[in-house]
Amino acid sequence: MQLLASEGINLPTEVVERGIDAYMLHMDVGSVRIRTPSEEKRIAGVFRGNGPRGSERALRVGFDRYLLDLAASSGAQVVRSLVTRVGWHEDRPEIEHGGGKRACYDLVALAAGVNSQLLQNGCDAAPGYSFPGTLTTFISEFHLGQAAIQASLGDAMHIFLLDLPRLEFAALIPKGDYVTLCVLGHDVDEKLVDAFLAAPEVKRCFPDSKVPELVCHCFPRLNVRPPAQPYADRLVWIGDCGVARLYKDGIGSAYRMAKAAARTAAFHGVSAQDFEAHYAPTCKAMNWDNTLARLVFMSTTAIQKLRPLRRGVLRMTATEQANREQFHHMSSVLWDVFTGSAPYQDVLVRSCHPGFIASLAWNLVAGNVAALAGKPYGNGS
Structure with a gap:
């Protein structure tokens, strides 16, 4: 929250589902509560979209919607239409959307994410673009109600380092009336999720040690290996379809990379050579940090084992x-x-x-x- 505030982005109460002021680390040998360092670095629990299936969102605003409205209030023109293809017309990229409508632009920033069909089937503008390496994750929601969540989980995010085959990382995050479950690992499937939910360390986090029914769930993919070159003439890839921090803050990575791309376009140009000279260094710095991240996560794997x-x-x-x-x-x-x-x-x-x-x-x-x-x-x- 402090990092967003330093950029002039202050999240209103209708966006923040719950403030997170501690982490609870669970292992088979015990659990420990980790407070925010120096009472700083606070975390906001938000829903990226409209919330879980069946949730009442009349008085709430999704995080992505809030950012989009913030951009619009600063002068961005928002066209609410599905993009189906990115190609070329003469010497400029052309976007096709909404029943065949087309428009050309001087620069196109693709921030579609790795779960979008656009990158795989509809991006003819850069045939040399290589799709990022991905890892399948599991995201689900439980409905408990705020009183039960406060009693069982409190204002803490619960992290699990359990010695389960293929499990890399798992967390329970309280958000309003719901609890979000995130599972990262290798070849994540329902068998791994069931094994995780059956662990006593996990059951103890729910009322009466009973795991409730899932409200909704999905198996989205996560960027774990960037494309070789996330830019071309008049094209730049932002976020998970480009370079992103390993396992972490996709929206934060996208924001940092977008700033680097914007500086390049505003002060230097929009050719591939311009991006190579002024955007690529930021990409390489994040890629190097991700290389070191693999060493860090090797350590957490050792702790699990x-x-x-x-x-x-x-x-x-x-x-x-x-x-x-x-x-x-x-x-x-x-x-x-x-x-x-x-x-x-x-x-x-x-x-x-x-x-x-x-x-x-x-x-x-x-x-x-x-x-x-x-x-x-x-x-x-």
Whole structure:
């Protein structure tokens, strides 16, 4: 929320479903609550679209709709029509939409996302464009009501690092009367989702430890490998169809890349050479950060797979959270891994700090000795 505010974007109450002021990390060895660092870096829970199926949205505004209206209030002309094809007419890109209507533009920014058929079937303007590498995810909604959500989940996002085959990451996010479930992994399917929902660590997050019926669900794809060249003459790809941060803040990535593309177009030009000189460096910087992100997520995978390491991480985090005066090495790293609030390079550098390594080593020993002695940590499990 602070990052948006620094750009002059202040989210109104009708957009924010719930303010998130903490993360709850769940593992088989216990759970620990991680507060926002220095009471900053707060997170807003929002719905990107119109909300879950059957939800009442009369008094609410989706996040994407709010941003679109904000752009329109600044002078953008919004044409509410489905784009079916992007081609060329003479020397300019041509957009076809709404029953065969066509219009030419000096520059076209494609921000269609990787789940759009336009990129695969309707983009004739750049035959050399390579579709991004993708990963299938699972998104669903549960209806609990605000009172039940406050009692069971509170104002925290619940993160799960469980040793389940193919599971990379999972989270429960409270939003108004609903709870959003996000599951990332390899070849995510209903079998993996069922195994996750059957885990006792997950069941405990719901009233009476019973997982309710899904209101709606989908298996969208996520950008995990960018196209070789997300730009061409008079064309630029933004967001998930271009370069995006690995597993994180697609809207934030799109915003940063859009700013870089806009600077290029406004101050230099719209040719492929202009984008190569002034837009590509931002793409390469984000791609490099994503390379480092893979190292970071290798570490989280190790935590999932190694119980002794999970005990050390749990003890180190719980000790930091119990002492506000202590420097929060592990807590700050975990917060930024979960939220994407900091570049992955910064996360990796902090993970290599001597203080981080020394504290983790000590807590690995102490946590596992305590476990052998039968002493609980975290939530006591």
